[in-house]
Amino acid sequence: MPDAAVEYSHVGYAYPVPGVDGTRAKEALRDVSLRVGVGERLGVLGPNGGGKSTLLKLTLGLLPVQQGDVRVFGMTPRDAARAGLIGYVPQRATCELAFPLSCRQVVRMGATLRAKWWEGVSDAHRAGAEQALALVGALDWAEAPIGRVSGGQFQRVMIARALAGGPRLLLLDEPTIGIDVAGQRQFADLLGRLHAELGLTVIVVSHDIRTVAAGCDHVACLSRTLHSHSTPEGLTPRVLAEVFRHDVAAVFGDVHVDAHAASACHDPSHAHSHPSARRSEPGAGREGGAL
Amino acid sequence: MTSTTLHYLSDPMLRALYLPGIAAGLALAALCAMLSVLVVLKRLAFVGQGVSHAAFGGVGLVVALGIGASASAAGTLGQFGVIFLFCLGAAVLVGVLAERGKTEADTAIGIVLVGSMALGAVLLRAAPRGVSWESFLFGDILSLAWADAALAWCVALGVGLLLVIVRRPLLFWAFDPVVARAAGVRCGVMNLLLMTLLALATVTAMKLAGVVLATALLVLPGAVALKLSSRWDRVLLASAGVAIAGVLGGLVLSFEADWPPGASMVCVLAAFFGVGAVWAIIQRT
Numbered sequence: 231m232p233d234a235a236v237e238y239s240h241v242g243y244a245y246p247v248p249g250v251d252g253t254r255a256k257e258a259l260r261d262v263s264l265r266v267g268v269g270e271r272l273g274v275l276g277p278n279g280g281g282k283s284t285l286l287k288l289t290l291g292l293l294p295v296q297q298g299d300v301r302v303f304g305m306t307p308r309d310a311a312r313a314g315l316i317g318y319v320p321q322r323a324t325c326e327l328a329f330p331l332s333c334r335q336v337v338r339m340g341a342t343l344r345a346k347w348w349e350g351v352s353d354a355h356r357a358g359a360e361q362a363l364a365l366v367g368a369l370d371w372a373e374a375p376i377g378r379v380s381g382g383q384f385q386r387v388m389i390a391r392a393l394a395g396g397p398r399l400l401l402l403d404e405p406t407i408g409i410d411v412a413g414q415r416q417f418a419d420l421l422g423r424l425h426a427e428l429g430l431t432v433i434v435v436s437h438d439i440r441t442v443a444a445g446c447d448h449v450a451c452l453s454r455t456l457h458s459h460s461t462p463e464g465l466t467p468r469v470l471a472e473v474f475r476h477d478v479a480a481v482f483g484d485v486h487v488d489a490h491a492a493s494a495c496h497d498p499s500h501a502h503s504h505p506s507a508r509r510s511e512p513g514a515g516r517e518g519g520a521l
Numbered sequence: 522m523t524s525t526t527l528h529y530l531s532d533p534m535l536r537a538l539y540l541p542g543i544a545a546g547l548a549l550a551a552l553c554a555m556l557s558v559l560v561v562l563k564r565l566a567f568v569g570q571g572v573s574h575a576a577f578g579g580v581g582l583v584v585a586l587g588i589g590a591s592a593s594a595a596g597t598l599g600q601f602g603v604i605f606l607f608c609l610g611a612a613v614l615v616g617v618l619a620e621r622g623k624t625e626a627d628t629a630i631g632i633v634l635v636g637s638m639a640l641g642a643v644l645l646r647a648a649p650r651g652v653s654w655e656s657f658l659f660g661d662i663l664s665l666a667w668a669d670a671a672l673a674w675c676v677a678l679g680v681g682l683l684l685v686i687v688r689r690p691l692l693f694w695a696f697d698p699v700v701a702r703a704a705g706v707r708c709g710v711m712n713l714l715l716m717t718l719l720a721l722a723t724v725t726a727m728k729l730a731g732v733v734l735a736t737a738l739l740v741l742p743g744a745v746a747l748k749l750s751s752r753w754d755r756v757l758l759a760s761a762g763v764a765i766a767g768v769l770g771g772l773v774l775s776f777e778a779d780w781p782p783g784a785s786m787v788c789v790l791a792a793f794f795g796v797g798a799v800w801a802i803i804q805r806t
Contacts, residue, residue, distance in 0.1 A: 290703040312705035324699035329562055330751045331696065339693050343704060347686045375751050388700075395704070 235303060235399055235431035236266040236289060242297030243284050258284040261298075262456045266448075268398075271425055271432040273442030273462070276452040282435040283321070285452065286403055289433070290318055302399060310399075314344050317392030319385070321403040327377035333387045334372040337362055340391035362390040365427065366420060382413045389420070399431045400424065406441045414441055421445035526776045541670040542662035542782070543772060545729055548673035549738065550768040552722045554761035555684055557743030559715065563695055566740045571630035572612050572716070573723040573735040578637030579607030580657050580732070581644030597668040601724055608720035611637055616716070660731035660783035662775065669728055676725050680718055687714065730783035741790035742767060748797030763793055 241262045244255035259281040266272050276282050287293040288300050291307030302310035310316055317340075331339075341358040342351055363369050366386040371379055376387065385405060392400060406414045422445065424430050436442050442449050443462040451457040529535045560569055582588075588599045611633050618629035641657075656664055684691070694701040694711040702708045719739065726735035746759035771786025778785070 292703060308705070311703060314705070316703065318700055318703040320699055320703075325697040326562055326695065328747075329696050330747065330753050330756045332752070335753060336696070339689070339696065340704075343689055343693055343706070345689065347689070391700075 233268055234265050234301070235268045235270065236264075236433065237301045238262050238264040238285070238288075238298065239300075240298035241285070241288065241295065241300060243281070243288065243293065244296065245284075257454060259288075259452075260455050262452070263298075264450055264456060264459060266431060266433060268431055269425070269429050270448060271421060271434070271446045273446035273449045274433060274435045274452055275437065275439065275442045275449055277437060280437075280453040282437070282452055283403060286401055286433070286435050289401060290316060314395050315398050317395055317397030317400045319388045319392050319400070319402045319405060321407065325376070329376065331376050332373050333368060333376055333379060333383075333390075334359065334363065336376050336387055337368075337372075337390045337394050340394035343395060358396065359390075359394045362393040363387075365393060365423065366390045381408050382416075385409070385417075386420075393424070393428070397430070399433070402432070402434045404436050404438075405434060406436065406438050414438070415444070417441065418445035526773050529776055538663060539776075541667045542665040542729060543769075544667075544670035545665050545673040545725075546662075546768040546772055546782075546786075547765065548670065548677040549722075549726050549729060550742075550764040551677045551761070552673075552680055552725055553738045553742050553768075554757075554764040555681060556718055556722055557739055557741070557764065558746060558756055558760050559691075559695055559743070560719070560739050561743035561747060563715070565715070565719065566736065567627060567630055568612070568615065568716075569719055569723065569736040569739045571615055571634045572608050572719050573727070573732050573739075574634045575608050575611030575637035576604050576723055576727050576732045576735070577641035577657060578611070578644075579604035579641070579724075580727075581641035581648075582607060584648045585644040594668040594671075597666065597672060601672055604727070605720055605724045607637075608723055609717055612716040612720055613713075616712070655781075656731070657727070658731045658733050659781040660727070660729045660734065662729060662772070662782045664728050673725050676721055680721060683714075683718070687711070691715070730786060731781070734783035734787050737787040737790060738764070738767070741787070741794055745790070745793045745797040748794070748801040763790070767793060 241259055242257070243259040244257045246253045247256045262281075262285065274282050274285060284293065288295060289302060289307055291311050295307075300307055303315055305313070305315075307316075325336075338351060338355060338359045341355040341362070345352070345355065360369075363372050366389050368383065368386045368390055371383055374383075376384070379387065389400075389402070389405075406417055409417065418441070421432060421434070424432065432446075434442060434446060446462060448459065449462050450459045529539050560566060583600050583603050586603075588596070588603055615626070615629045615633050618624045618632070619626040624632075655661075690701070690706045691711055691714070693704065694706050694708050695715075698708055701711075722739055723732075723735050726738050730738055742760045742764035743756075745763045746756045749759045750756050767790040768786055770789040772782055774780060774789060775782040775785035780788075
């Protein structure tokens, strides 16, 4: 069994964009090489349109690999998906919420998907679903109709469904969108529990720095190309400024962003928050907070 | 059950005429109950409408080619096969136009629907012998023979077995197609399978309910059941109960009022929907 859960080798991808003068290619990823170890929690951070979701779709086999190679536990992504090795929690509700299903039934769908057609819902399937519901803390509302739970509860049910299939790799796409700060903290705790109790490899794709910094062992910064791959402590203002420079430019116009640590700043015109205030923020005390 | 219905069923000669239709009607109820909930939840009612109207083109083709002119089992099977393939072709064409032809799905359905109806009208007009349009459009219980009833039951049992086999990936895909695809479910196969089953149900319903009203039988039982319950297993049971009651109640109404059977069944099912809607309002308040 390979010790890399996911391995991206010189991956490139471009979407065809139809135009008046024919179809042209819009580059989403260029020469991305990255290795995710077994049991690692990787956060993929980057701006909108930076290629995060494209990387996720390539990992799931939802897009064909155009350049380079993607291996999931040594297999092609499609083979790994069909073997049930990947659990996926999508960015937004892709479900038909009018279905008359309880949260428990939705989670059992994940547990029984690969059962033989002549088999009923076995005790093992039931136990797997209950364990997943318990792990995400959703037992209290497990009998509620799936269309009537809150956004945070719904997200937990989706994670439980992904876990109930017994995956070895869990992929989460923008898991904290629309969730308040308390919910984000609970999500980081949940990632920690999944890691501690199941030893899962987790890839979280997000443009939310707090989500990634608080719940992951490593962070890959992606804006079409891979800008950095290190621990959350490596999320320096300079790296963030580089990765999010298009977002900054969209707000402030075409500006030069001089990213530096507050401790290294000698310009009295720069306003810096008090160090005690920064300590409560993820990434605080690493290299200051000035952009 | 009132006098006319009892008379039809107690008289040996009349019973022989109507029993195949009743037997086919029960098979149709079983088929509708199985597919109707998915048709409603996947918002496929208009697709079903397109597929059922496409059957009219298939009927025109059958008449023009003289397939199954005799009332033999082979003739029945031949007719069924040609009309089914025509409907399936129409469903696939809708999919191709919508996905690859950059045409909006409802536009694609509208084009295939009217195109098939027009083709059917032209072919029936050119048919060498006089053929009644009304029986195809609104159904005719007297047009059903035991071969039709046997075929309807074979289709219902076959569809039931297939649904049992694919129930897990089908439900997963129907509920969440994006994650189903990521989980390795072959979504294209599931979509084609559902279209095939819709075409099969439509052709089975056609002789009894007619092409215009066949879709109603695929929509109303599920729509009523979803008004009555919010639990999956109860919805499926309610759909079965509503479909059986709708088909049998419709046939009784047809006998008593001398209405076309398809229209009678739809009227009964529509009345059930009204009751279900009121029930849902009462439950909410």
